[in-house]
Amino acid sequence: MAVIGFVPVRGGSQSIPLKNIRMFCGYPLVYWVVRALSDATSIDRVVVATDSDDIEKVINELSLPKTTVYRRLSSNATDVASTESVMLEYIEYAQLSLTDVFVLAQATSPFTTADSIDGALQLYEAGRYDSLLSCVRQKRFFWNDNGTPMNYDHCHRPRRQDFNGLWMENGAFYVNKVAGIMKERNRLSGIIGIYEMPSHTAVEIDDPDDWLVAELLFRQHNRSCCDKGRIKLFLSDVDGVLTDAGMYYTENGDELKKFNTRDGMGFSLLQQAGVKTGVITTENTAIVDRRAKKLRLNYVIQGKRDGGKLASALDICREEGISIHEVAYIGDDINCLDLLSQVGLAACPSDAVDQVKRIPGIHILSKKGGEGVVRELADYVLSECR
Template identity: 60%
Template sequence: MKVVAFIPVRGGSKSIPLKNIKLFCGKPLVCWSIEALENCELVDEIIVATDSDKIENIVLMQAYKKTKIYRRSAENACDTASSESVMLEYINYAQLSDSSIFMLVQATSPLTETCHFTEALSQYNGGKYDSMLSCVRNYRFYWNVDGTSKNYDYMNRPRRQDFQGELMENGAFYINTVRHIREVGNRLNGKIGIYEMPEYTATEIDEPDDWIVLENLMRKHVLSKTETLRKPIKLFLSDVDGTLTDGGMYYSENGDELKKFNTRDGMAFQLLREAGIKTGIITSEDCLLNRSRAKKLKVDYLYQGKKAGGKLSVVKKICEDMGITLQDVAYIGDDVNCIELLSWVGLAACPSDACDKVKALPGIEVMSRKGGDACVREFVEKIL
């Protein structure tokens, strides 16, 4: 059976404007859900249903393999439209077969990982349930407005470890068949199964405070795992203008061109050498200043005058000579001519003042420092 993951994302969010593509831990919010689904072998197709050109452009820029854009109607993109309305709109448009599995995924739950989708779909495929939803176990005590306790006996208050808690819908995803959704017009029906997710996934992003809370939870529970599993870097590369420098062009009265470099970035290259990591500079501009700086830094590779596509081809050749892959390479750059290379290397980073298209790349690490302000040193310290 075909499995379709469906992510409805409107451009008209009121509480957080364009929240679905606002950077969350350095990546557009919707990209976290898309990438978790892209890595799920049980998902055949991912549909991002949007009414926004900006959201469409951000998603298409990532060159995902299983993801497609569906332009939802204005009627089903207004504040009062339900998720069911746009689900049914797409199901009828795509003429999906009744036997297809349809999974509604909410972009506002970015802590949902590939393992959660895989486990839930495997559970659903067991055939015990007509539909399923994700929940977390909540250990709060609830009261009714008339002053009576709802889920515990206050005269015999249980300890947390003895309290089973209650299952709370966390809104991460819902699974059903196309046939059931057509028949009842709802994401759930019949015998409903529960996929229990970790307690830290309870919050959905709706208000600005949710953003702050979830970014910290993401770093603690999700990103910390990827950092632990990351392969050692064997080659470190950097751009120059806007990365090793502040991007400014300075001229003396005699017309001499000057650039401002940061000594802390210089120490970063020394630390890399001491760690046995090869280093290099790849830049679009060809000038004597860059050669002088590269010589002082004692880099192993210097390539100048390399435009966007040229940068990637050069690095591929370096990797071939070193007997490594692009996944063994770390690169930091700041502008559109760096995007192709940033998209291919194993570890990508950019200064905090990089262009928006660079900062929107999936998986990129956005430094807290600007270009020329020791952002390269910050990146190197993360690596080491």
């Protein structure tokens, strides 16, 4: 008997285009549930079923253990196709045993953890249920269309602590045997059990407002949301980040830049922790070369314009054998947007331009450019992400 974690993700999304690989708290949205399944000791293998080249590329770049990509049929990836249709498609394709356990998990529920997956499978293996689903206990008062209360007596309104409420699907995951899925052609069958998850996991990401709420909740309940130990490369812009963006000239026309020494210590601490460091800037000056040499940076890339920053970072990733999601980058202006939108940990000074601050999941630092923002983010990486 095998236990398969199954994540169906389509390339098409009407409300949020390419939602499943849009950056959520430093990683593509689909990463969080795939990582939870991958980390769960009860799961033998993880399958991401997609029709999208872009999603397949992202999953492969993440290099998560036990994880493979299955290219689902386009006919089962339309707006009207059911999730069950792709489940049954894969079961037939992979010739799964009737006794195999199938865990359907949703990418739009990033709050799912390995502990919740293992806990649910432990409950399932006790043998009391034929299938089960994740729910939250909703302590809200519901009413019928005819003006009558559905789940309480309004003449004797209960206190919250005395009120059981109702179970509500949070859409995180469903567990069933292959035999049950094939018999009922449904994710649930037979005697159905409930695995309770925390109330904040009720948030599903179906529209832009959900996204904003989910990120706030995720950061509150997942202090390590930048993923501990995953940052292997730390990159920074120069002007407006390592400097205050001021342009200083002598009477002879020589250009000057003011750097903050605390940033130098930030780079040094990162290097001591085994994190590679570098700068990528659109300018090309001897001043930056001299500063980078003094800081002993691993990479100094200057003169990159028109989207070249992302290409340069990807070149470094290939050289280092890492993913772009294992990179932290600080930028402050629109020429940093492409790279900031792709890295695992994106950050900006407090005085960055508004377009940068609006990047979903970006870490807005408390300091302005030139005031030690690299040191601030370095401390965050080394304390929160280690």
